[in-house]
Amino acid sequence: MPISQHLGRNESRQAHRWIGAIAFGAASILVLAGCGGSGDSGDAGSGSQTLTFGLSAEPATPITGMQQGGAVNQLLTMVHRGLMTYDESGAVTPGLAESVDTTDPTSYVFTLRPDLTFHDDTPLTAENVKNSLDYYRDPANGSQLAAGLKDITDISTDGDTVTITLAQPNTAFLQYLALPFAAIVPDASLNADTPNWVGAGPFEMTDLEEGIGLTVEKSDNYYDADDVALDSIEVKFYPDGEARTNALLSGDVDMIEYVPWENFQRVSDAGLTVDAQQGPFQYVQFNVTDGPFADPKVRQAVAYALNRENAVLAAFQSNGAPLNGIVIPEDDPAYDPAAAELWSYDPDKAKELLAEAGYPDGFSATLLSTSQYTFLQDNALSVQEDLRAIGIDVTLDAPDWSTRVSKGNAGEYDIAVSGDAGVVTDPSYLLSWVVDSRNFNVGWGYSNDTLRGLIEEGLRSSDDDAKRDIYAQVAELWAEDVPFASINTREQAYAYNDRVSGFETLPGFLVFYSSLNLAHASVE
């Protein structure tokens, strides 16, 4: 017999009333919440400027001197400054240093700005500068600046000057000092255990909510505090690109970084600014230890087989540009547009080259990519199609990023598709690809002493014409030997609503450091 038969009429009615009341209550709360909780971007009263910023990942804890990727670098540019920095257009300019004197190309005298102070109110001295840079240039500390600062032989201090002596001239030296992870920090931060938050930059990290976001507030200790308009930046973490775009479109945030390519149009159609720069480049890397790809002719065949227009369309919805060679940034003395035009899309020539190399009927190969980053997978699919067209039967291997990295580090592939950017704009960034560094993003087993020699010579050459000549030779060798076969460059974009003014992205590889310019931005 059903239990309800034992209940009297009253209980039953009461129960029913309860259900009604709950339903009504729930409905009214929803309506109220909807009206009251519509995404207001933090307006903290008059005169206070708060920017809400959507970051593309939950950042790892910053470790002093380590390169931990885009999201962490964005935050470092907010809280830190180095001896040098990048100005609004991307030129290297003194940061904590007031001036830099170079009597000869191996000696730099930095004069610090007066009364520099860290966020924790301790003074920033020439001694701090020396200690930070000594820490960064020691490979034992696991610093990723060790390679860039390897030419330093001595750092000495005198009052508010720091003198750095190099073993040989180095055209990229000042650029390394401007990197977000090359900032001057208190001595207490010079270890792997102390989170690298305390700096002398425009903003101070005041509140971190794991998994949600963090707040940085304007620091009055910053040397250029008078020019900083923002009182605070509320950073929220959005690992998912679609969620990040939605947050901008709905007004939850004022600004986002790393706009997904498929959303450029959607964002600008909504009347918001998409501020993009041609940044990183995508390329095919080769495992040259054995098999067909050990032969430069086969690598050339790949370089001629790629339909780069198609890859730009497929992977970036046309928000990129084909790349037929190597990127030498425009403001570098070595810049020559010809370096970016080493090959062309010519399947017939590609087939000829394959035949010359002894593979008239092609062969099979594995192509390593990752499914975690759609743009890399889409580029890989385009490459797979192009290579099949010339007779190379390519099987795609697209695991998650972590597996992709470990397979790449172990050379478990024939070819792979990667994306990368120079950590500095000096074309010496190309070194990694020619010294057999056995990393996931360079050709496995590839080294070329001639190219290495030329690039190192370029790094030492303070004469502009000489540097251009050197890189003309580099380009010529690159075309023949193909350490990597370029596919395209991609646009990296920040997007923001009309509350934001005074922000601009930095050109080329520096686009990842664009948050430096938040120090010049303001919101209404």
Added chain:
Amino acid sequence: MLFFILKRVAMGVGLVLLVLTLIFSALQLVPGDPAVLLLSTGDGGAPSPEAVEKLREQLGLNQPLLTQYLSFLSGVFTGDLGESFRTSQPVLEAIGARLPRTLMLVVFATVLSIVIGVAMGALAARRGGWVDTLVTALSSIGVALPVFVFGAVLILLFSITLKWFPAGGYVDPSKDLLGSLASLTLPAIALAVGFAAQIARMTRSAVLEVQTQDWVRTAKSIGLAPLTVFRRHVLRNSLTPVVTVVGIGFGTLLGSTVLVERVFNYPGLSSLLVDGVTTRDYPVVQGVVIVIALLFIAINIVVDIIYGILDPRVRRA
């Protein structure tokens, strides 16, 4: 009886040990070195071997596997789940912050599902005709619609076009109750839709079945008003199977939060687990899996014991 309870608890502890060992080994077998990964972000080159070594040392990954395993075990039994490789936050603290958020979402979605599902199902069964057809069609769509598609539609309509609700994120209810409800609404609806459709179907068929029972005919024949008959005799008896479905559905909902938390950028336990897996953040993955396993094992033990108390035959089994 006491022996029975002890036996059940001992089995539970054995099961926990098994889960711990399984999750530890599974993570070791998955390719990818956490230290390498933390420094290999795709743009901006690759880490130096020294950097990786330094980080491995700091994370304790350079210790022998057995040492790592034993310190992990002793950590678990002393209530220390270690620290996240990526954010250095104590794992227990991260779970403590995120578990209530996910439970909040699931509870909210469950309430919504029951209210909507029961109402729609009862309506369909009672009215029949085009209402029944419409509800049946809607519930078919609801069951079939992927949660992320529905979530995207909700955001497009209510956040971007109408700007009624935020497009995602989390607001602490203790700081801003209304804002918190607002940010919970869309993800809860997205989470609820499939479940509500299930409940609606269940309610509808249960009501149709109960309506033909003898006592309903009797109630009608003694002249009770049709609505009273429906409320007192039909609906209440139809809800028994629905309650069973709700019990089972809770676990399913917990699984669906993986997608919902991603779409709505909701910092719950599921996103912690997913991010932990993608970044090979061993302590985080281990911690979350342990907590979920403990939860299930504890619930099972309690249920077993209650059965044992209620039914002596179980004890002897």
